[in-house]
Amino acid sequence: MSKGYGAKTRGGDDPRPVAVLGMGNVLLGDDAVGPTVVETLRVWYELPDEVECADIGTPGLDLVPHMAGRRAVILVDAVAAAGPPGTVRVWDRERIASAAVTGRLSPHDPGLAETLAALEFSGEAPEVLHVVGIVPAETGTGLGLSPAVREAVPEAVETVVRLLVELGVPVRRRPDPGPVEAWWSDTTHRGP
């Protein structure tokens, strides 16, 4: 009976075949870039029902339910990679899987590599996996993105859109998008 409700919940085996997941700790400066890109994508683009678009924080092994059984997953995250702050790069599943064997993707495992490996063993790994990475400038405690990373957000959003189109997912730019309201950059947020 559970299938009918899946679309209303997130984090528990959502049945939608494609996911765009923003990872990162929004309290740590540029580490908020993944969640910010996902919120921006949601505001700027109309996405079909088959796509889950979620800010998932820093879930560690709790990535499992977000990735299991999907056709395609696009992860957006701050990455420790070559290039100046704000550089946007894309990695595919093969690169990530090989890193899982030789070393680890994250200095604070378990994370992506561990999740992917566990799902490969259980036979539920997503067929397609992309990581859209943005090189951060500042990841100290504090709210808000650095100028270089803030300026890279549109490029990262367009990169995700390009990958979605390659997957055959129809996306449409909203003619009149409203402002992007992420609470971690909007200090006026209130609970209900």
Added chain:
Amino acid sequence: MATRIVVDPITRIEGHLRIDVEVEGGRVRNSWASGQMWRGIEVILQGRDPRDAWVITQRICGVCTTVHAITSVRAVEAAMGIEIPLNAQLIRNLILAGHALHDHIVHFYHLSALDWVDVVDALKGDPKKTARLAQSLSPWPRNSVKEFQAVKEKLEAFVARGQLGPFTNGYWGHPAMKLSPEVNLLAVTHYLQALEYQRKANQAVAILGSKTPNIQNLAVGGVANAINLDDDQALNMAKLYWIKDLLEEVRAFVEQVYLVDVAAIGAMYPEWLGYGAGVTNYLAVPDMPLDTKGTEFDLPGGTIFGGNLKGARRFESFEDPYFRDNVTECIAHAWYDGDWTRHPYEEETVPHYTDFEDDGKYSWIKAPRFDGKPMQVGPLAQVLVGFATGHEPTVRHLKRAIGIASKIAGIQVGPKHLHSTLGRHLARAVRAAVIAELGLKHWGLLVENIGKGDFTTFTPWDAPAGEVRGFGFHEAPRGALSHWVVIRDGRIANYQCVVPTTWNAGPRDAKGKKGPYEASLLGNPIADPKRPLEVLRTVHSFDPCLACAIHTLDPEGSELSKIQVL
């Protein structure tokens, strides 16, 4: 002469923890636990609206989001003097039960079982013998020859492709690995099944919280769930029964698989029922409140000193002054400015990094104390308090676990063995069984209350003028979590989180007394200093989580954990 081993960072945990041990004659003689990343996220909260605190604090850690959210609303409600509706209390209880079950299953199977289970050796396991053994221990329907055969083939395929998947970097063939090939095959099979059941527990949280991680249904004053049995968008009968189905499935897994596996594997390493005790002062807070005020609880909490169960003292309410007045944090050996021991309401968070100084400051973690003493927190503390105070479900599940372990070990395992590395795993499984049972009980209480026509989930309130202060606690999967808030004219003036891993992983205090991790490593054997599996066993048994700090992906694949033998 002593050999110093530095493990930096400890793997298979969330966050960055460094452990140093000095080994002499094959045993640990001295030890240091060091949190390598600055938290101080409390600073972000100063000057903000207290209604926002839970939204922000649940982002402290990517894994423990739910627990910080619940503790934060409890703290602000205590400061404001708000009593929440019974439905809200019970919905929160269901969320924390689902979260705890998810967390405990993940910890045992996916984060720590590989300290005890030799995956490569499972390839030698005979599926028929494995099934016979498993069926003698448990009625679990998936302990079939077919299931074990399928997993063995899967594992063979992995190894044939030259990879071990999730099991890369394990200590295979280590002399401290002692399970038979059949038990190893059993454990690998249940590792895969556990992947399914931890998700079911998580799904129950997602239905109520509308999203995990970072649930969205809380509010200072109750929960934001509308209850309407006929409305698709609201919490209705179909969703309630879906939650019940999930909890029942998870309960069966916990009782028939998790608890049995921990007892059986534990019994095959009986020497580890003797190592790893460390600090035998225990602190647990009561949880799963049964009333709107928080004066009656289904999970007991209290203190035990020096392992003396007869002297256990309970906490009676959310406002118990015995808890409020006895918690302090000490920064004598932590990278903060000054040298003080203060109550959380009076603390400040000003970083002052030195370097790793054995006799000086060496950790970002403060050292919490209760009545001036280091305390061990976590499932073991909670189960011991429950056992000592005669909590019926705890006593029943503990007796069952001990019975299984005693039968296999051929020795009488008793409560005294719980003060140990494996005791912490056993207690976690017992706690999971208790919570699985209570989760279903509280589901029944919620449905019963709704059946009386009570649909209230939120109490409106006004912020008082002037200064108010309050604290909230929650017995989280890793132990006693408390948030302390000072509110001045409707804004946060001070906010401190005293988290379970701080209690356990904290450094020495001003008197030089070691924290629980440090103390628990003393006397542990170390068979091979280059592969200090024994250190991992004891540290992992606490279920460390230091993810309250940065995580940044490193796709270039830099080397992870360095072990230095000096």
